[in-house]
Amino acid sequence: MQRNPSLRAGARVYIACRDVLKGESAASEIRADTKNSQVLVRKLDLSDTKSIRAFAEGFLAEEKQLHILINNAGVMLCPYSKTADGFETHLAVNHLGHFLLTHLLLGRLKESAPARVVNLSSVAHHAGKIRFHDLQGEKYYNRSFAYCHSKLANVLFTRELAKRLKGTGVTTYAVHPGIVRSELVRHSFLLCLLWRLFSPFLKTTWEGAQTSLHCALAEGLEPLSGKYFSDCKKTWVSPRARNNKMAERLWNVSCELLGIQWE
Numbered sequence: 188m189q190r191n192p193s194l195r196a197g198a199r200v201y202i203a204c205r206d207v208l209k210g211e212s213a214a215s216e217i218r219a220d221t222k223n224s225q226v227l228v229r230k231l232d233l234s235d236t237k238s239i240r241a242f243a244e245g246f247l248a249e250e251k252q253l254h255i256l257i258n259n260a261g262v263m264l265c266p267y268s269k270t271a272d273g274f275e276t277h278l279a280v281n282h283l284g285h286f287l288l289t290h291l292l293l294g295r296l297k298e299s300a301p302a303r304v305v306n307l308s309s310v311a312h313h314a315g316k317i318r319f320h321d322l323q324g325e326k327y328y329n330r331s332f333a334y335c336h337s338k339l340a341n342v343l344f345t346r347e348l349a350k351r352l353k354g355t356g357v358t359t360y361a362v363h364p365g366i367v368r369s370e371l372v373r374h375s376f377l378l379c380l381l382w383r384l385f386s387p388f389l390k391t392t393w394e395g396a397q398t399s400l401h402c403a404l405a406e407g408l409e410p411l412s413g414k415y416f417s418d419c420k421k422t423w424v425s426p427r428a429r430n431n432k433m434a435e436r437l438w439n440v441s442c443e444l445l446g447i448q449w450e
């Protein structure tokens with residue numbers, strides 16, 4: 188696949204990011220590469236519900252259409268911390284932030300249907316559990332498992348969202364991008380070392396983007412809404428990720444935590 192396919196197709200793309208300077212530098216590269224000037228950078232800090240609401244408000248005022256939402260941002264192996272809203276950081280950034288953002292933008296996605304929501308998960312979801320009795324990790328915290336739990340939440344969110352979106356023309360997919368040579372390992376000295384040593388065997392960021400792009404752009408994926416993809420193919424998920432009761436409970440708890448009502 189070529190670089191930046193949706194931009195080459197003439198789409199307007201928003202880079203929603205916490206570091207606007209970093210976003211602008213990426214946007215300049217993409218503009219130069221695609222000759223499409225329609226790359227816009229906006230501030231979005233997924234660890235802060237105020238920032239998510241401000242981004243969504245600005246976006247909805249600016250844009251009458253939204254066809255593809257890629258919930259890509261993620262953090263891994265963070266030392267224990269809570270966000271301004273009082274949520275454990277992995278849960279907040281990797282799950283609740285995307286959950287709230289999708290909720291706020293869903294009306295526009297429905298109006299623009301056919302439309303798609305792509306949620307970045309991970310093979311790490313296999314080791315995840317939803318610890319409803321201790322969602323904020325106050326009783327027990329392990330930073331590797333905290334990441335795995337949040338990535339399971341991404342698969343369960345995708346599953347429940349697909350169920351609720353049936354018949355709307357909006358479909359959704361969960362993605363494992365592969366093991367990618369990115370900055371995700373920044374909090375672990377050991378993984379930074381492994382990533383360097385094994386760098387030639389890891390996917391490049393370009394390769395890592397292909398499954399997300401496939402789910403966002405490939406024709407005929409609508410019957411697979413709610414499924415999990417790796418290497419551009421529907422792939423097996425863990426038994427917990429197939430648990431509809433767990434998906435529904437996580438949905439309800441997420442709404443309660445965020446103080447939202449999702450019909």
Ligand SMILES: NC(=O)C1=CN([C@@H]2O[C@H](COP(=O)(O)OP(=O)(O)OC[C@H]3O[C@@H](n4cnc5c(N)ncnc54)[C@H](OP(=O)(O)O)[C@@H]3O)[C@@H](O)[C@H]2O)C=CC1
Pocket residue numbers: 203204205206209231232233234235259260261262280307308309310363364365366367368369370371372
């Ligand atoms: N790399 C891999 O091997 C794998 C990655 N994944 C998933 O892929 C997705 C992309 O990760 P990857 O590109 O590898 O990792 P990177 O760390 O390179 O990219 C993650 C991005 O998320 C952004 N981000 C982090 N916190 C926030 C926040 N609070 N608000 C807004 N943006 C934020 C980062 O912003 P900033 O640039 O400012 O740091 C960064 O741009 C993640 O969801 C990850 O879990 C899944 C499986 C394997």
Ligand SMILES: CC1=C(/C=C/C(C)=C/C=C/C(C)=C/C=O)C(C)(C)CCC1
Pocket residue numbers: 308309310311366381382385
């Ligand atoms: C042991 C080992 C590796 C480690 C892989 C790990 C630890 C991957 C974790 C990936 C995660 C958690 C991705 C994010 O979701 C390498 C570097 C592949 C090289 C071969 C030896």
